[in-house]
Amino acid sequence: MNRLADHNDRIRTHFEQLAETYPKIKRRNRYYNDYLIRWCQAMLPPDRKVLEVGCGRGDVLAAVRPREGFGIDLSAAMVERAAAGHPGLRFAQQAVENLEGDCSYDAVLLVNTLEYMYDVGVALDRIHAALRDGGRLLITTANPIWSPIFKAASAMGWRIPECERLFLTNEDVVNMLRLHGFEVVDKRMALMIPKRVPLVSDVANWIISRIPVVHLFSSTQLIVARKVPVARREYSLSVVIPCYNEVDNVERCVREMIKLGTRTELILVDDGSTDGTAQAVKPDLNPEIDVKVITYPATRGKGSAVKTGFDAATGDIVMVVDADLTTHPEELRPLYEAIATGRAEFVNCTRLVYPMEGGAMKYANYVGNKMLCILVSAIMGSRVSDTLCGTKAMFREDYTHMTMGRDPWGDYDFLFGAAQMRLVIRELPVHYRERRAGASKMKAAKHAVNLLRMCWRGFWQVNTLRPVPPGSPGRSNALRSDRSPSPATCD
Numbered sequence: 001m002n003r004l005a006d007h008n009d010r011i012r013t014h015f016e017q018l019a020e021t022y023p024k025i026k027r028r029n030r031y032y033n034d035y036l037i038r039w040c041q042a043m044l045p046p047d048r049k050v051l052e053v054g055c056g057r058g059d060v061l062a063a064v065r066p067r068e069g070f071g072i073d074l075s076a077a078m079v080e081r082a083a084a085g086h087p088g089l090r091f092a093q094q095a096v097e098n099l100e101g102d103c104s105y106d107a108v109l110l111v112n113t114l115e116y117m118y119d120v121g122v123a124l125d126r127i128h129a130a131l132r133d134g135g136r137l138l139i140t141t142a143n144p145i146w147s148p149i150f151k152a153a154s155a156m157g158w159r160i161p162e163c164e165r166l167f168l169t170n171e172d173v174v175n176m177l178r179l180h181g182f183e184v185v186d187k188r189m190a191l192m193i194p195k196r197v198p199l200v201s202d203v204a205n206w207i208i209s210r211i212p213v214v215h216l217f218s219s220t221q222l223i224v225a226r227k228v229p230v231a232r233r234e235y236s237l238s239v240v241i242p243c244y245n246e247v248d249n250v251e252r253c254v255r256e257m258i259k260l261g262t263r264t265e266l267i268l269v270d271d272g273s274t275d276g277t278a279q280a281v282k283p284d285l286n287p288e289i290d291v292k293v294i295t296y297p298a299t300r301g302k303g304s305a306v307k308t309g310f311d312a313a314t315g316d317i318v319m320v321v322d323a324d325l326t327t328h329p330e331e332l333r334p335l336y337e338a339i340a341t342g343r344a345e346f347v348n349c350t351r352l353v354y355p356m357e358g359g360a361m362k363y364a365n366y367v368g369n370k371m372l373c374i375l376v377s378a379i380m381g382s383r384v385s386d387t388l389c390g391t392k393a394m395f396r397e398d399y400t401h402m403t404m405g406r407d408p409w410g411d412y413d414f415l416f417g418a419a420q421m422r423l424v425i426r427e428l429p430v431h432y433r434e435r436r437a438g439a440s441k442m443k444a445a446k447h448a449v450n451l452l453r454m455c456w457r458g459f460w461q462v463n464t465l466r467p468v469p470p471g472s473p474g475r476s477n478a479l480r481s482d483r484s485p486s487p488a489t490c491d
Contacts, residue, residue, distance in 0.1 A: 007118040008095050012074040014163040015056075019077035020058060025160050029489040031196035036111055036140055037063045038222075038465040043138055043186070043224050043422060045401045045468040048106035051130055053096045053123070054113030058082030059111065061089060072096065078083070101129025107136040114141055115165035115171065124180040133229035133342060136307055137182060141221045142170050143189070149219075170221045177478070182225040186422045189218035224422050229342025235316035235337060236263040238396070239329075240309030244271040244301050247280045253321075254281060257329045259288040260336045267292045268323075269309040272299035279401070303410035310399055320398055322390035327351070331430045335393040344426035346418040347393040350386035353429035372451055376412070379459050380419035385427060387451075389413060398423060400471035403461070407454050416458035421468055 020023070026033050037060055044050070045303060046065035055061055055071025056078050062085075064067070069089040073079050079251055082091045096117070108127050117123045127137060142150060144167035154162045159430040174184050193201045208271060209218045237260050243255050250268060255268050266289050270278040273295075283291035310318050317339055338344040354372070369388050371397075377383045388411055402417030404410065418425055460466075 003320060004097060004118050008074055008097075011163065013115050013238050014161070015073070015075040016077045018160060019075060019081060020056075022078070022160075023079075024271040024309065026059075029159055029195070031201065032191065032194040033218075035191060035194075035465075036060065037221060038108060038133075038467075039140070039190070040064050040111070040138055041467040042420075042465040043468075044136060046106050046470050049104060050107045050109065051105045051126065051127075052109040052111070053099075054110065054116065055079075055082055055091060058086045058089060058091060060111050062086045064107075064109070067375050070228055072099065076212045077319050096126050099130060100124045101126060101131070104442070105130045105135055106132060107138065110137065110139045112140055112142065113166060114139055115166065116163070116167065120166070120168075120173075121180060124176060124182070127390060128181050128227055133227060133231075134345065135226045135232070136185075136229045137177075137223075138229070138384065139221075139223040140175060141170075141173065142216075142218050145217060145461070146219050147252060165391040169223075173221070173223055177223070177225045179439040181228055181230075183228050183424070184223060186222075186224040188222050189215045189220065190222055191220045194219045211312060213349070226424065232341045235261045235336075235340060236314070237261045237317045237319065238263070238265040238267060238313035238315030238317045239311075239321055239332070240267045240268050240269065240306060240313065241321050241323050242271055242305030243259055243273060243323045244299060244302070244305070245273045245277060245380050247274045247275040247277045249325060250277055250280050251285065251325050252325055253323060254283065254289075254291055255285045256325070257286055257289055258332065260264050260333060261315075261340070263315070264289040265292065265315050265420075266290065266312065267294065267309045267312055269305040270295035271302065271305040272297055299406040301409045303405065303413065306410040307404045310396070313396055316394045316396060317393060319393040320390060326369070326433050327389070328432045328433060331391070332393075334428055338426055338428060339393060339395070343424075345395065345423040346396065346414075346425045347428050348384055348386070348415065348425060349389045349391040349430045350384075350427050351389050351430060351432035354431045356432045368394055368448060369481050372455070373453050376415060376458070379455060380415060381427075381462070383427070384415065384425075387415060389430070391430060394418065394423070397471065401468050403469055406457060408450065412451065412458060416454075416461050417461045419458075 040060060041064055044064050047067045050061060050064055050066035052061040052071040055073045056070050061071045071082055071089060071091045072094040074095060076093045079093045080090045096340050108131060114120060147167060151162055153159045170187055177184060190209050191205055197358045209215050243250060268281055278293050278295040294312060319332060319335060335347045338347050368387060372387050373385055376387050380432050392414055400423060401421060404413045404415060407413045469479050
């Protein structure tokens, strides 16, 4: 007897019988199912190529607004109804064990499906082969502690009838993911009260599911994992330098910039300078890189200049560097390597590890920065030791999903945007040098209030289930294919 086939036949039969009444049963648990959809939308940007394993009637797959969506399920009746309900998506009756991966999917959804697998390892191997490098796997499972409650609820018709399934803790799932080429980027427990009780459920789930130890008794386990890149890749690079009255520095910016990756583009954004900054740029000083100058008459602030440069960038990876070159271009190679090797998806540089040159940072700025680091780290759930370093790197595709324009410097927009998207954030120490010319525009006391305001906004952005904003049209799709490995490196 083929044990896998026999197991799948039992699961298929179970859900075939539920296909007609499935929407009615789900409506009885609308609070719970709506939460799972909101969580998926908050963990996954729209306009991605998405596969759902165990898609049921396709409602979750449709809710994440994929550019290209494909759902598979053991039940032919479920697949038939999914195709009828969501004609813009593809569905097929298929077991995950028979899935032939091509390393092309940006994300795979396993929403309350992993428990029904005969062999979790085989399923994860198939999913691994379907995902591109860095692709996301979203997993929801039921907390085994709740098994008696689930059985009683099923017996009373409050949820789907019980079927044979595994009882996996989050730690069990994490262990299996690590064994099969995945890295966990977000893990949590949720829904202490999975049914709607007016005024009570929302408050209890917000507070209790965040209390250490107590949160382990929540009903639902949630994990976001990414496929660890199997090979180093080369990318094109855009370096954006915002400039305001930096006439004595821009020549060095061009001359000392280094070529990285397949192509390096340097974009200097003149933020309404009055000293002839734009006119001082001499592209012929460095023939190895492509130099662009963007200028506008009225000063809009550094954050706006950075956004202007990033919006104009054409590289796969985008970096921002201050015009004073207190972080020198020679420090950019490790940033590029961290992303090219797949060890990071967002690099935040820190000036507070290596010794600084004499007057590189004022003491008031240092103290204020360190205090904000404690607050920002708590909000992000990821340690950052320098929130205001002007050197950062990320994929341009990921940048297009970030909400910009709230922070006049742009740093907090980037940090909270990366945290909201659950990017793999790494810190890289850089050597911080003294400014050779001009004056710093950062005034610690003047900008402290605004930075605290940004922390308040960032708290709600990162810690509530807000859908990730759509990317800029025409950018994400072009880059997405470049981030997938060549067929030779595909499993």
